[in-house]
Amino acid sequence: MLEGIRIVEIEGLGPAPFAAMMLADLGADVVTIHRREPAGAPVHAERNLLDRGKRSIALDLKQPEDIETARQLIATADGLIEGFRPGVMERLGLGPRECRAANPRLVYGRMTGWGQEGPRAQVAGHDLNYIATSGALWYASPPGEPPVTPPTLVGDIGGGALYLVVGMLAGLLRARATGEGTVVDAAIVDGSAHMMNLLMSLPDSGLASMRRGQSLLDGPHWSRTYRTSDDGFVSVQCLEPKFYRLFIEIMGLAEDGDFARQFDPALWPGLGERLAALFAAKPRDHWAALFDGTDCCVAPVLDPQEAAQDGHMAARAVWHADDGRLQAAPAPRFSDAPAWTPPPSPARGEHDAQIRAELAATGKASDG
Numbered sequence: 001m002l003e004g005i006r007i008v009e010i011e012g013l014g015p016a017p018f019a020a021m022m023l024a025d026l027g028a029d030v031v032t033i034h035r036r037e038p039a040g041a042p043v044h045a046e047r048n049l050l051d052r053g054k055r056s057i058a059l060d061l062k063q064p065e066d067i068e069t070a071r072q073l074i075a076t077a078d079g080l081i082e083g084f085r086p087g088v089m090e091r092l093g094l095g096p097r098e099c100r101a102a103n104p105r106l107v108y109g110r111m112t113g114w115g116q117e118g119p120r121a122q123v124a125g126h127d128l129n130y131i132a133t134s135g136a137l138w139y140a141s142p143p144g145e146p147p148v149t150p151p152t153l154v155g156d157i158g159g160g161a162l163y164l165v166v167g168m169l170a171g172l173l174r175a176r177a178t179g180e181g182t183v184v185d186a187a188i189v190d191g192s193a194h195m196m197n198l199l200m201s202l203p204d205s206g207l208a209s210m211r212r213g214q215s216l217l218d219g220p221h222w223s224r225t226y227r228t229s230d231d232g233f234v235s236v237q238c239l240e241p242k243f244y245r246l247f248i249e250i251m252g253l254a255e256d257g258d259f260a261r262q263f264d265p266a267l268w269p270g271l272g273e274r275l276a277a278l279f280a281a282k283p284r285d286h287w288a289a290l291f292d293g294t295d296c297c298v299a300p301v302l303d304p305q306e307a308a309q310d311g312h313m314a315a316r317a318v319w320h321a322d323d324g325r326l327q328a329a330p331a332p333r334f335s336d337a338p339a340w341t342p343p344p345s346p347a348r349g350e351h352d353a354q355i356r357a358e359l360a361a362t363g364k365a366s367d368g
Helices: 015-025 064-074 096-102 127-134 153-178 188-195 241-250 268-279 284-291 304-309 311-315 352-361
Strands: 006-010 029-035 055-059 079-082 107-112 182-187 223-227 233-237 298-300
Touching: 006 015, 006 064, 015 029, 015 079, 015 107, 015 153, 029 064, 055 064, 055 352, 064 096, 064 352, 079 153, 096 107, 107 153, 127 153, 127 188, 153 182, 153 188, 182 188, 223 268, 233 284, 284 298, 304 311
Parallel strands: 006 029, 006 079, 029 055, 079 107, 107 182
Antiparallel strands: 223 233, 233 298
């Protein structure tokens, strides 16, 4: 879908390389500028999964000749992705002003936790801190327990990488139409707060009460996970009354008056304890088989290796282990896309000669 688009990625951690991987998955030519290690430094033998489908050139951005090579490469690009603290790229002489002066159509993507401006812009932080501040962590546990969230998924990926990808694509569309690029300020606090609009859009529904344990997200017995007898877990989230009725029927609780009062917050803690005792009496796979194919909105909690063996996930060929490591296929899917197999991840600097030859052919090669 993005064939003919070139993205230059400055090596970083977390959401920035994930966003660049997504663009590579979509067909963009992503050239990663990896750090060139000094002579005698340990060799990076392991190839990074997030580099799949990319090309690599190794540069030392403390060296003037390598900075010049980076400038020349960026001048050939449609987009750039970097994930440093604000000001780092400017100090290298590779900030938006310099790069867009040489390449006005460039879409310059910046990935941070706190954003390019604001009181905390220069403060360290991680995924959990950003979503705690944005409001996105508030509902992430049953009542009475500290909020917990899956590492990196809500902040780094949901509020960060995916918003950077959307911003890059929007910028690329405008640049294609007008020749004018832009700077994308993708901040995890912004994106994760923006995702909360789904919940904030229904103020009278009870979906997102400001009191923990009183909303339809973190309080009900029918919206949580339960431990099973074999120390597995099952997820239950049967919000709609018709699905809930089917759930309590299968659980043998349809005649219980308390369970019939689905939306009574005063009953939720006690009913949750009763369900916990029931689920704890049987192994996870018993419950998975019992609810499989029903509309009860119950599913086992699987680790990634188990997920790869799940019938639905396998039918959609979501997980792959073709090269010996488990990885998920690109998403979303396109009707005219060929069957996907995992592309290789490059070794650090694997494409140095190829990329320098391309720069030479376009008259942008550095003498260094």
